[in-house]
Amino acid sequence: MGHHHPHPSEQNLRTAFFLNLAFTLVELVGGFWVNSVAILSDAIHDLGDSLSLGTSWYLEKLAKKKPDSRYSFGYRRFSLLGALINSVVLILGSIWVIREAIFRIMEPETSDAKGMIGLALLGIAVNGYAAWKVGHGKTLNERVISWHLLEDVLGWAAILVAAVIMLFVESPYIDPVLSLLITLFILWNVAKRLRETLFLFLQGQPKDVNKAEIEAKILEINGVDSLHQTHIWSLDGEHHVFTTHVKLSAEISSAEILTVKNSIRKLLAEYPFVHYTIETESADEVCELIKK
Incomplete structure (x- = not known):
């Protein structure tokens, strides 16, 4: 026991x-x-x-x-x-x-x-x-x-x-x-x-992480065209949550999507995130949240 x-x-x-x-x-x-x-x-x-x-x-x-x-x-x-x-x-x-x-x-x-x-x-x-x-x-x-x-x-x-x-x-x-x-x-x-x-x-962005810096690093990953709906908030001031929508390049193949996700996960592991959600969107897909 x-x-x-x-x-x-x-x-x-x-x-x-x-x-x-x-x-x-x-x-x-x-x-x-x-x-x-x-x-x-x-x-x-x-x-x-x-x-x-x-x-x-x-x-x-x-x-x-x-x-x-x-x-x-x-x-x-x-x-x-x-x-x-x-x-x-x-x-x-x-x-x-x-x-x-x-x-x-x-x-x-x-x-x-x-x-x-x-x-x-x-x-x-x-x-x-x-x-x-x-x-x-x-x-x-x-x-x-x-x-x-x-x-x-x-x-x-x-x-x-x-x-x-x-x-x-x-x-x-x-x-x-x-x-x-x-x-x-x-x-x-x-x-x-x-x-x-x-x-x-009130779910303000934690001061120990830089949203613009993280977005810039994600955009450097091959196959990523753009980002939107990126949100960072903290559970208790020490453990944070990250969510984002990733617009993929038009030329990316289905097999390469998993590689892009793994690259983003590896990048986020450098930060104090205990939970993160990454939603990928194809080049011709329109996000419903943007239209609202």
Whole structure:
């Protein structure tokens, strides 16, 4: 009997999920202990991260399933769905942190600086390790998750700096101002990731393949007269689909058609296509799609 070996992306998300969930509980207890609204707001933000990580872990596992009658292209786009969910959750979480930071500026509170330093160091270590694990991933889902964890690391770094300064200077404004700046920076980056995710959902052409270049190489193959209805889209940002209609030369024989197809397949094998469809048309054949 065979054994299931988790995919690296699945393992990374699982590790990040359990680390984030465990540390969220530590944050909630520690936030009340040191009387830090910043830490409590970060704990709520991390709780949302944990839910997103759990969702991503599940969707990443689902994405590995084989194609079936319901999803003929397979389940890879579920990983893209995870990236979309995580982007939205992170944006909502960032808005929450910005709101809390503004309230802290308007109504400053004194916190236990020494306790904040201890929690900040632990937060940097835990979230830093999780970010390092997920940061090596190739899927768009993992890249979005890495921004989740990077935001947490930078947030704890801000709390650490603020707590150290608070040991020497009585200024309750440092923490919320730093948190505000870091969150705005992360929000800007996540917005770019969300734009990329939506672009792929709308079947935009992947940026790591050049349609014009591929068409030019196909036209160099003997027996190919022209191309039309060429489409390239991505399942998950990593695995792509290619379709095209090839108009054959008038002088090509029936036996040479297979040679042309094999030459095109060999060419497409150089690119990250997991599925491609090549429809050949005779020189005097009129494509019905062109007439529409």
